[in-house]
Amino acid sequence: MNPMRKIIIAIFIAVAVPAQAQIFQQPGTFQGPGQSPVIPYPSAPPRPAPPPVYVPPVPQMNSPPPFALQNTTPGLVASDPPTTNLKPLSHRKSFSKRFARCLNEGAAMGLTANERSSYARSCAQQ
Numbered sequence: 001m002n003p004m005r006k007i008i009i010a011i012f013i014a015v016a017v018p019a020q021a022q023i024f025q026q027p028g029t030f031q032g033p034g035q036s037p038v039i040p041y042p043s044a045p046p047r048p049a050p051p052p053v054y055v056p057p058v059p060q061m062n063s064p065p066p067f068a069l070q071n072t073t074p075g076l077v078a079s080d081p082p083t084t085n086l087k088p089l090s091h092r093k094s095f096s097k098r099f100a101r102c103l104n105e106g107a108a109m110g111l112t113a114n115e116r117s118s119y120a121r122s123c124a125q126q
Helices: 003-021 095-108 113-125
Strands: none
Touching: 095 113
16 A cells, blocks of 8 residues: 555544544533533523502492591681782882892891892892
């Protein structure tokens, strides 16, 4: 036999033998020297149960309200509207003087800058 042919056959055998030893096995089958199974990935935990839905009872038109909701003591129904005491326009100071006075009052009350400006705007309009 030709020495070149022997070398080619030896190379072919050297390449083919390890390829035959690699056997493909499906996941979950026994493999390896200890014959241990492949552990699959864990599945997701089950979804929690939805919260219960409680429907309140619908009041009926012909049923009276419960006694706890009935008014047992009469209250004051009629009242006079509040009266506003505005000074006559002729004796009223200018808006800028009233605004400055309201700013000073707000500072004397210990209000912050934002509270003081809100107070001064509402105070100067009166």
